[in-house]
Structures are given as C-alpha cells and as structure tokens.
Amino acid sequence: MPIPEVEKIWMDGELVDWKEAKVHLLSHSLHYGSGVFEGIRAYETSRGAAVFRLTDHLKRLFRSAAIYRMPIPYSLEELVEATKVVIRANGLKSCYIRPIAFRGYGEMGLHPHGSPVNVAIAVWPWGAYLGEEGIKNGVRAKISSFRRNDPNAIPPAAKATGQYLNSILAKMEVTEAGYDEAILLNQHGYVADGAGENVFVVRNGYLYTPPISSGALEGITRDSVIRIAEDFEIPFRERELVRTDLYHADEAFFTGTAAEIVPIREVDDRPIGEPGPITRRIQEKFFAIVKGQDGEYEHWLEYVD
Ligand code: PY5
Numbered sequence: 669m670p671i672p673e674v675e676k677i678w679m680d681g682e683l684v685d686w687k688e689a690k691v692h693l694l695s696h697s698l699h700y701g702s703g704v705f706e707g708i709r710a711y712e713t714s715r716g717a718a719v720f721r722l723t724d725h726l727k728r729l730f731r732s733a734a735i736y737r738m739p740i741p742y743s744l745e746e747l748v749e750a751t752k753v754v755i756r757a758n759g760l761k762s763c764y765i766r767p768i769a770f771r772g773y774g775e776m777g778l779h780p781h782g783s784p785v786n787v788a789i790a791v792w793p794w795g796a797y798l799g800e801e802g803i804k805n806g807v808r809a810k811i812s813s814f815r816r817n818d819p820n821a822i823p824p825a826a827k828a829t830g831q832y833l834n835s836i837l838a839k840m841e842v843t844e845a846g847y848d849e850a851i852l853l854n855q856h857g858y859v860a861d862g863a864g865e866n867v868f869v870v871r872n873g874y875l876y877t878p879p880i881s882s883g884a885l886e887g888i889t890r891d892s893v894i895r896i897a898e899d900f901e902i903p904f905r906e907r908e909l910v911r912t913d914l915y916h917a918d919e920a921f922f923t924g925t926a927a928e929i930v931p932i933r934e935v936d937d938r939p940i941g942e943p944g945p946i947t948r949r950i951q952e953k954f955f956a957i958v959k960g961q962d963g964e965y966e967h968w969l970e971y972v973d
C-alpha cells in the first residue's frame with residue numbers, strides 16, 4: 669500500500685513540503701544503512717491527538733544513536749516539540765510517526781564521522797499494519813529460516829535502518845509462502861521476536877516473553893503490556909523460549925507500534941486457536957489507554973495541543 673501523502677515533513681528543523689523531502693543519492697546511510705529510527709503512533713482522543721509514550725520512543729532513538737556513536741544535533745525536548753509541530757502542521761487526529769536520524773551526504777568511507785547527522789520526522793495516517801482482520805481474529809505466523817542478527821554482529825538493541833535487511837528477508841520468506849508474519853530465532857535457536865514485533869505467549873495462565881538478551885527489541889508496546897499484565901495480576905516471566913513453546917501456547921500475540929496487539933492463531937501450521945481471554949483483556953485495555961479512555965495510564969499520553 670502506498671504511503672498516503674500529507675502536506676509537510678519536518679527536516680533538520682524546518683517544515684518542508686512532502687514532495688520536497690529529499691536526500692542526496694550519495695548519503696552515507698543509503699549505502700551502508702547508517703541510520704536509526706523510531707515508529708510511534710498518535711491516537712485520536714476526546715482531547716485531540718495524543719502521542720503514545722512519545723518521550724519513551726525518542727529516548728530509545730537516542731539510545732540507538734549512541735550505539736552507533738551518532739550525535740543527534742537536537743535535544744530530546746526539541747524532538748518532542750518537533751513531533752507535535754509536524755502533526756499539527758498536517759492537521760492529523762491520528763497517525764504513524766517516523767523519526768529518523770541518519771548519516772547524510774559527506775564522505776563515502778565507512779567511517780561515518782565525516783558525514784553529517786540529518787534528522788527528519790514524517791507522519792501519515794497508517795491503519796493496522798497486520799490488518800484489522802488480524803487484530804480481530806489473529807494472524808498465521810511462521811518461523812523464518814533466517815536467524816535474528818546477533819548482538820555481536822549488528823546489535824538488535826538499536827533500531828538501526830540497516831539491520832532491517834534481516835527482518836526483510838524473514839518477512840519476504842514467510843509472506844511469499846502464504847503466512848502473515850515471521851518470527852525469528854536467534855543464533856542459539858531461542859525465539860527473538862517478530863519481523864517488526866515482540867512476541868508473547870500464554871500457557872497455564874502465565875504470560876511469557878523472551879528477554880532482551882534473546883535479541884528482542886526493547887519494545888515500548890512490550891513494556892506497556894508487561895505493566896498492564898502486572899496491574900491485572902497476570903503472572904509474568906521473561907524467559908528464553910524455544911519454538912515448541914510457541915506450538916504449546918494456549919495463546920500467543922505480537923506487540924508493536926505499527927502492529928499494535930495482534931493475536932497469533934497459528935505458528936508453523938500448528939493451530940493455537942482463536943484469540944484467548946488474556947490476549948483479549950490486554951488488547952482491550954491497551955486500546956482504551958491509547959484512546960485516552962483510561963485515566964490510570966494518562967501519563968503515557970502526550971497531547972499534541
Ligand atoms: N521488534 C522489532 C524488530 C521491531 O521492529 C519493533 C517495532 C518491535 C519489536 C516493537 O517495538 P515497539 O513496541 O516499541 O514498537 N517495529 C516498528 C514499528 O513501528 C517498525 C515496523 C515496520 O512497529
């Protein structure tokens with residue numbers, strides 16, 4: 669699906685027209701993947717657009733940049749404000765937000781320090797990444813034959829542009845075989861995460877997700893689900909998972925900003941079944957929170973106006 673165009677994109681401190689938001693062909697990051705990015709969502713609430721955990725997402729952007737020793741020439745506060753500015757400029761009530769900091773046009777050697785760090789924030793209306801149908805009835809997942817990039821090769825702890833080649837290989841493999849989403853194992857064979865989501869399973873009333881050390885991204889939605897589960901007093905453990913933990917799950921689901929909370933109804937052609945009660949409860953709570961209908965989690969919403 670093509671990206672729905674809106675009016676403006678924030679680029680290096682200015683609002684530029686959507687069609688003019690261009691970079692040079694010889695930008696370092698285009699050749700070597702030397703960029704870091706975020707995926708954030710703003711939701712429509714009764715008090716206007718609210719960005720879900722905006723500051724937490726932007727903090728992760730700075731952590732990603734630090735791994736690659738990329739100095740972002742703006743403060744956290746400036747990028748929080750810039751995000752609100754670009755949402756307002758486009759008059760959006762809800763949207764997906766894609767901040768990116770990347771090594772731009774400067775030098776072509778691998779050492780990145782001779783290339784400037786450019787920063788941009790784009791926003792556009794983006795529906796459910798794995799489909800509305802997926803959120804309702806669940807998706808069919810398949811474990812990819814491609815393993816998650818190793819922490820000592822390309823650290824999954826950063827959300828860097830180049831590392832997504834790994835997810836792209838996995839995504840293509842499984843979707844072209846007729847599945848909805850890929851799950852990646854790490855180099856030791858333990859479950860890491862989805863192509864663009866964290867993975868949770870429920871068994872005998874316990875909720876499990878792989879630890880960050882398994883190669884999972886430190887997802888903001890993952891963290892939100894863990895806190896919701898604590899509030900519901902659903903027993904939770906971070907634990908290394910093998911593929912059969914997915915096959916034996918009573919319930920399973922993906923979490924992510926683009927995907928939101930998506931039940932998994934099948935893994936590798938082994939049925940898990942219809943979305944279960946714990947998945948449903950967490951999903952309902954999550955959507956109430958992001959839409960500003962849950963006072964308890966008000967602090968996770970950063971209002972645009
Ligand atoms: N794991 C991976 C590999 C991810 O890319 C993402 C987010 C997550 C987990 C979930 O993290 P969070 O809950 O903080 O979003 N993926 C991006 C997103 O915007 C890009 C998807 C195309 O959801």
